[in-house]
Amino acid sequence: MDFDLGARLRAVREMHALSQRELAKRAGVTNGTISLIEQNRVSPSLSSLKKVLDGIPMSLADFFALQATPRLKTFFARDELLEIGGGGAISYRQVGHDLAGRALQILHERYAPGADTGKAMLRHAAEEGGVVLKGQLEVTVGDQRRVLGPGDAYYFDSRVPHRFRAVGDEPCEVVSACTPPSF
């Protein structure tokens, strides 16, 4: 075997918060069978593996498709987030460095008091949204304008001209997402 069948089954089982005995009961096999499979001490018959996956439930196709999934970097520590506008009035921390081919761009944004994306109102394709965490953010989309506070959010077609501006005395913090990446 060129992949760790046991480890994969164990990962999937634990992901579903099932004990070996609980899964065994649902699958109609014994807990010992699952234990031995997870330790790679046996190579299960397809009928057994099918029963076990039915108990989760997961299809054989999905189970084996997991090995074909290319693994990207998944977790990012705070200081690993790419600082895009560092030092300026507006700074961005981008979730994921290497965005090539990715379908989403997620940003943790900080606006200094009074910071403004400017009047240019960049137009990029697709859609965009975000949640305000701290401070007050004035959002202008087309002819609509509104000041958002913590917990407020926005969502719009980003082909419409738009603009962000931090108002008030304190810094403003936002998490936003847009698709596709516009950089």
Next chain:
Amino acid sequence: MDFDLGARLRAVREMHALSQRELAKRAGVTNGTISLIEQNRVSPSLSSLKKVLDGIPMSLADFFALQATPRLKTFFARDELLEIGGGGAISYRQVGHDLAGRALQILHERYAPGADTGKAMLRHAAEEGGVVLKGQLEVTVGDQRRVLGPGDAYYFDSRVPHRFRAVGDEPCEVVSACTPPSF
């Protein structure tokens, strides 16, 4: 088994213009083994099936993908996820009202201490990411697991089974985004 494994193997073998003996030789099994499998008179061990497919050659993922039925309604899987973890332990607010036709789904999520999605979801939505704002969130993606704190983030292919769990004493807060199902 809810599908005809033997017939599928036979079809694949004949498609490649291989005799049972020729394939057996390449695979390192006996011709009898292949005959019995194709007649569904045995349920092959995974090690045997793997050897046989290697002789064709074809991956297990491809072999089982042949039976894969297109998963519709994956779009609603997220709602199911939230219902399961619901009852107050996990609350969320979706940015925007009607999700239909949108390119992005953005959620502001709050996990009570110990709250757990408890389910590994398989979705057709391509990618997913988020930023932790408060508390400690244990994120499991495939067989990778990590505890994230404020400012930390995650990003992954959401077809991989995944799970979120709030650890520690304080509530956990996250803003996440994912691309919609691809039909």
Next chain:
DNA sequence: TTACAATGTTTATTATATTAAACGTACTGA
């Protein structure tokens, strides 16, 4: 026809997977 080679199938034996039950550990509440 005859002989031969290649095909898929079947069978007795051997190897292995699965079961049922026991085992060890850790956690929990009385």
Next chain:
DNA sequence: TCAGTACGTTTAATATAATAAACATTGTAA
């Protein structure tokens, strides 16, 4: 502290898969 429970692991017995070899059929060439 002591049961009681749930967990993963291990082991002897049993069920099943894999092998090696024989069997049956078909097609082809001498």
